[in-house]
Amino acid sequence: MDSHMLIAFDSTQQALRAEMLLEYADIDIDIRPTPKQITAGCALSIEFPSDQLDEVKSIILSEQVEIRGIFARQQDEYTEVAIG
Template identity: 60%
Template sequence: MLLIAFDSTQQALRTEMLLDYAGVESDTQPTPKSITAGCALSIGFAEEELPKVAGLLRSEQVEIRGIFRFHTDGYVPVEW
């Protein structure tokens, strides 16, 4: 599971809607404290959906803090 963190609630809600329309299963959840973000909401999704999600974020010019993967040391950024 990967996690998208945002700087604004508006972008989180917009992304939630875009993912829903694109048929990507996602889970809106609180942003972990270990990820510094300006928004309390994050969106989790399956790692195999990364190419589709990244393409959607780029084409719709969604502003995000980053995409993260949970690692034993905490959340680490994912190149997308």
Template identity: 70%
Template structure:
């Protein structure tokens, strides 16, 4: 699963918040298939989706969307 952002500030903020609640994440480049204003994305395990969405909503982090790999590129699954 992947969170894409419109700003680097929001990506760094999300990184801090998700690490605080001990979700295993990786910072990675935003795939070219996803149009976003920020070159950084956060990769996380699908098992953490519910908790990630809760943190994003509770802390009002601005994101482009949450995506999962699909046959051709990525498909948006949340927000």
């Protein structure tokens, strides 16, 4: 089973902007509700394969997308990953 990561946002506007940028970069993403374990200001999160983390981080940083954080999922636990 492939490992996935999750980007959480503080605003829907930033979530939709990130969706557009990541789709343009041909990154395989899914929009999903933000898990209740992650405190965020937006109900939308973006899930992506963990092997694309470096490319996702590069896009987020270069395009200055405002995010709550990137989280790795292990079963039902979410751990924040440093992006800087």
